[in-house]
Amino acid sequence: MRGISPGMALILLLLVAFIVAALAAPWIAPFDPLRQSLLMRLRPPGTTVAAGMYLLGTDDLGRDLLSRVLHGARASIAVAALSVSISLAFGTLLGLLAGWFRGWVAVAIMRSVDTMLSIPAILLAVLTVAVLGPSFLNLILVLGLTRWPRYTRVAYAQTLQVATLPYIRAAEMAGAGSARILWRHILPNIAGPLMVVATSEFGLMILFEAGLSFLGLGIQPPYPSWGSIMSVGRQYVERAWWLTVFPGACLFVLVLCVNLFGDWLRDRVDPRSQGR
């Protein structure tokens, strides 16, 4: 095991901070993110009132921006984590089946992968939400059920490779059935590359959620999401820069950290970069 570089330590620290902030939002947020105060509309960062300080200012309805950004982090991370889990599980299962049984099973699965990948993902998401109606649950379902082909491809290629190794043949000779071989022998040995894909998808899902919420197809008002905060902020960009800058910066930093973490994870998982 190699050590962790100082840069990577910073990235890990930031990621942990984001996750803690998201989980603890109800307790650490200074104000109720939904409480409006029309007298306090569009106040700049640092405005002090009796109840405390609007550290990041307020929005067009006088709600505390810091509290909304913290709760927005919760939405972003929850949507990304749940949708990645769904697509990871579903995509991996299909990839394992295609790689293990090959033949017509693989043809059927991999052709549907090709089909899915030829549809622009964001367009598909927009259309589905438009049909099903926007809600937190639908957002997760849409993202979860449209992003599985990437996992399937990786799981399929890895399974094909691992399936030829002698230890799989030994398991067959031991008398193990397909389910056991897939679960005990193949899955643990292809998990590394899948986690790398899942990490990069996690970053992408945060962006998708923000994008859909920006378009009004994601998290619905009054509940906060970075995308919807920025969407509102766009109208006031000249008068109240903080409405776009702070959620935008959070989005940028979080996705950057996730992607850098993904690169680091890939280097660790890649057998070519292991050992001498």
Next chain:
Amino acid sequence: MTAPVLEVTDLAVHFPGRTGAPVRAVDGVSFAVAPGETLGLVGESGCGKSTVSNAVVGLVPPTRGSLRVMGTEMTGATRATKHDIRARVQMVFQDPVTSLNPRMSVGAAVGEPLLVRGLASGAALRARVSELLEEVGLRPEHAQRYPHQFSGGQRQRIVIARALALRPDLLVCDEPVSALDVSVRAQILNLLVELQQRRGMASLFVSHDLAVVRHVCDRVAVMYLGRLVELAPRDALFATPRHPYTRALLAAVPEPDPVAQRAKPRVPLAGEIPSPSNPPPGCTFHTRCPFATERCRQEVPAWRPLGESMVACHHAETLA
């Protein structure tokens, strides 16, 4: 005479070739392994020896011929029969690194055959795994560790322990010491010989290394381009090789003795091994054989007895 553990009759394995003609990896091979006997299968790369071993353990379906394990026909058998027969035949592979699941503890790997066949579980399974590990020269506490914590030689011991778990009647060893360092090779060879003697188990030992084969085998079969060219008791084969290919192979083995090695007559075999998708007509060895005649180029030599040996050469008598 006792019934053979393994009886292979006219086995052929053809793979689809890229350019139409099938690759005749194995083309009409017959031999038997008696109880307690170790049969060596030698030949150079591409001769089909590994394909034979894969067919015997059921990893490659035969194109033609019959495979009988303990008297039960394997080709065309039902799934249930195959499942049962597979327990009678186990395998040790060449590369101990890829033979073990890196994410599975040694105990789980060695115990897997017993667990999935419902033969042992819980404490009984752990006890059996300890016994197996001790039998191959490891310690019971090694069961908790993972393969990467072991050296190549120790991993090969683990692989052997796993293969022994079901008390097979036949152990197929496919180049079991080729990937090991010289000093470790001796440890594994000693273990294999010891197991043969202790368990009285039959084995099919596939190798390209003639000295190793001579060390562990009772009888030896030599393969060339998908066919057997000679099969004989060990001492007969090494003392009086009947086939010119066996002779050439023996002459080519560099012996770790400079005096003997440099005194050897140098008759290196000319040319290269032809492609198994387009084997030469007649005797497949005629393109490299120093004794080849017109007959060899046209007529496939019969597989016939000669003294203690079986040989496929028109001129076997004149060589001796």
Next chain:
Amino acid sequence: MQPALIVENLSLALGRANLVDSVGFSVAPGEVLALVGESGCGKSVTAQAIMRLLAPALRQTGGRVLLAGQDITALPERAMRALRGQAMSMIFQEPQAALDPLATVGTHIAEALRRPLRDVRDQVLQMLAEVGISDPARRIDQYPFELSGGMCQRVMIACALISRPAVLLADEPTTALDVTIQAQILDLLRRLAAERRTAVVLITHDMGVVADIADRVAVMYAGRIAETGPTAQIFARPRHPYTSLLLASIPRLTDAPKSTLAVIEGRVPTPAEFGPGCRFASRCPLADDTCRAATPPLRDMADGRLSACFHAEQLP
């Protein structure tokens, strides 16, 4: 006669791990020196250090390399490039991997001469015939995938020798080949080395190959030379317990089948486990406290041999 290649006290490190420790040997023109040892003993990295083709993580921490009497240790990279493939060449275990799949046989060999193929075609054809390739006129325009492993190794040898280098480093050149092909390639190497007065450093783990072709042997263990001397003497009467056990552990065509082979207990220590003493001490039946405390120097055994064992005289 001046040696073609001298290596003095060569030491290599990976991080803090001392992979190769004060390795030295020399090879005369026309001589074959076998550098023999098991995987991880440092034989291949020694060859890479001589060519100065070390992986970036490895560092040379001491010693010099003299080519025909000239110290090349401090030569700039440009000058080294001019030497590689000209004054010293190298061939590898996997000939197919060492050849560019998109270049013809002729292009490869002409490249070694650093001339366009059309200018040197006759010379290349002659070289192909010399390395025993039948029908050179056809083979010269073929690609590596059209050749067998043995044929590719012949092409590699042609590339390595066409510029008449003083030194050839052959890293396990026959390990990937079948025995009948191995015999052909060893005969070829021996003949060419003698005819062209090339000094050959043959890196191998196979004692049979050593017995067949080497004039002298340097046995390596865990980054050090255990013993060195003329081939016949090393095999007849090893002066280091490692060599002696190694030779006894090899099954031979002459010993009793199914007899118990000598075994070297334990395993090779990893660089992290190297102690102050002899690196073979943990597995050696002769080891005592001296062996574990101090590094045995390479001592002259008075018969042209050097042994790094305190107890060399105790061996039979």
